[in-house]
Amino acid sequence: MPDEDQRPPERARRLPRAVRERQILDAAVQVFSQHGYHSASMDEISEVAGVSKPMIYTYLGSKEDLFGKSIQREATRLLEAIQAGVQPDLPPDMQLWHGLRSFYRFVAEYRESWTVLHRQALTVGGGFAAEITAMRTRAIELVAALVVAAGTRKGLGEQTEFSGPGLAAALVGAAESLADWALDHPEISDGVLASWLMNLVWLGFNDLVEGQVWKPSEG
Amino acid sequence: MPDEDQRPPERARRLPRAVRERQILDAAVQVFSQHGYHSASMDEISEVAGVSKPMIYTYLGSKEDLFGKSIQREATRLLEAIQAGVQPDLPPDMQLWHGLRSFYRFVAEYRESWTVLHRQALTVGGGFAAEITAMRTRAIELVAALVVAAGTRKGLGEQTEFSGPGLAAALVGAAESLADWALDHPEISDGVLASWLMNLVWLGFNDLVEGQVWKPSEG
Amino acid sequence: MPDEDQRPPERARRLPRAVRERQILDAAVQVFSQHGYHSASMDEISEVAGVSKPMIYTYLGSKEDLFGKSIQREATRLLEAIQAGVQPDLPPDMQLWHGLRSFYRFVAEYRESWTVLHRQALTVGGGFAAEITAMRTRAIELVAALVVAAGTRKGLGEQTEFSGPGLAAALVGAAESLADWALDHPEISDGVLASWLMNLVWLGFNDLVEGQVWKPSEG
Amino acid sequence: MPDEDQRPPERARRLPRAVRERQILDAAVQVFSQHGYHSASMDEISEVAGVSKPMIYTYLGSKEDLFGKSIQREATRLLEAIQAGVQPDLPPDMQLWHGLRSFYRFVAEYRESWTVLHRQALTVGGGFAAEITAMRTRAIELVAALVVAAGTRKGLGEQTEFSGPGLAAALVGAAESLADWALDHPEISDGVLASWLMNLVWLGFNDLVEGQVWKPSEG
DNA sequence: AATGAATGAGAGTTCATTCAT
């Protein structure tokens, strides 16, 4: 009877701290994304992580801390994934297109990451909602800057400066909503998703800055 | 039996059930919208409603029941508000425009209703998310039908049948996101909000069905 | 089978809040005095009180709150017991004597109260130690004032002003220590205990102010 | 085996067991005296000692063991300090005076030792309270023996045999309480402290055995 | 000899929910 599968029933072997922390964060993201912050229990997270509860507290702090660190890690992942897909020397529409493709690729590959960031992060009352909101606000401002810049180039500065932020919020919402929709339609590739949004949004905006304006034909 | 001063000592007067139920639902919507489902406590709801806790259970059932009924009432309100603003014999773009104006008017007037529907309803793990999602899905399908119908009229049936649902999801997301943004910018009127969205989205879509297509200029 | 002892096994019948609060405080004093603050568990207190834990939290707050309120009630009892025994129009020594008798009577009758006040109240790190210490300090200052006053009357003002506070601390400690000793000797009456202390302390002090001073007879 | 630089990388050098034990006990006394038994954590003790937790368990056993050994060491120190100051061939009052001076000198120099012995040792429910109490009882008996002996020499045997133990308890309490008071008044020398107590207590007792008795002047 | 890694057990606290009046 050599060293077969006779080891103790897979009970937590000694692993370096970094490895454990990753395991715990993985489990946390999974459980938080499934149940949301409040319904997730530290018991379940510890079970999924294959680790006892005290380890979580020792390594990553309170439930709130754990949630914050989960959010932070996934947000970083998402941003890095998008940045990795964007080449800064391309024209704006190409940058946006590449960014969107990377975004939808990420969402497809890391559903749980996206779920935690998009849906669960808002349910906590504390500073996390603020943090996430701040991140989203930054994204919106980025898009708004694009909008205003483009509008200015077309000589429509004043108008787009006024409507820019609102439009940017709408665009970001459209991208997010499409991402959610795509979760239920995995057969649609990230290229197609990005194209849809570009057609909808870029052409639409394009026309807008060309001077075309939709007006209600009656009261 | 005249209206003497013979009433019980001014506390908890006998009120018809319907009135009590409305009081309770009002309180529930308020508290749920402020704190979210999980952080809302039955104690606070009963306090805000001016009614003892057992009454809530007698009249409206468990916390989950109460939340469901709150959601349902607000959703009905929202739908009725939108339908009241739309005249079915107008062309599609006008219908959408009027619908959007009604929507933004409602959001401005009943912040709490919108908050509960949009933000808090997703945080519950049980059947409510499903219920809300279903309602949203219905909205998306409605928009999708518009998209497909318009596309078909332009002879682009196959293409829009394929992309229609996704686009519709994006549009709905854009409208919602702009609604959230508008909560922080009450100086923007519902007409302006709706116009922005129409310009962005309808013109964009218009071009799309006119045959204009954005294509990536390189890999 | 009439209404014998057939009632449900003595399970918490509805009682007015005030009664329950007293029950809980009684139990708290008992358990705190037995095990000390840290080792006392809310579970045991609730068991002894014949009440579920949530009631304690509803009526009296956290463990620390409960401890504080226990201390406060017992301290008040002790002070009232002492004040009730003292007649303010008697000469100082008689006042002290009556006060001591009341004190020892109280300790004998309410062992647990005394234990909580004397031994357990110091073990908590928070504000309770301060509160108790303050109370003790007030007692010491009172005695010190007596000492200084008596000394001044004898023309020894400067000397007793210097040594008064320390002497007072010693006297209070003597009284407390004798109280503890008396707990193991219930056959000694409060009158005897008070007399011992008076003889030891009053006469001693008396001689001191008469000018007699003990001096070391060599290095 | 010269003293090369071949030692393990400068952490936790091999030290003889006795040294390690002293380090740990020093840390334990310090932490116990600061936080009390319950609030002291093995983590903090190990940190202060500069030693890992398993070492503590290996060398000194459980937390209770550690506390017991801390108490024991400090008690021994105190007793030795007092005995060192007392010359057994002196008359009783001189013995007491020297003993008190040594006692107050010790308290001033080893505050933590005294704190652990006097305040923290009582807060534990187990056998330590007993151990400490026994030690204190021994001290009281010693003093009682002095009292009785002196009383007997004056021909008041019966009376002092009856009141001796109680008086001794009071004396010890006075000495302790004055020690606590002195912690906040370091400018008072041990000689002055001891003198105060001698004047208060010895003269008082002296008069007592001379036949003077304080009596209540009325009911 | 020495320790980082790991946990069992139990504490305080809160909340949705229900009785008895």
Added chain:
DNA sequence: GATGAATGAACTCTCATTCAT
């Protein structure tokens, strides 16, 4: 019809203690 009184059950978090290296 209406409620103050009461609780079961669950959750987060901590700590003394030990294993495997």
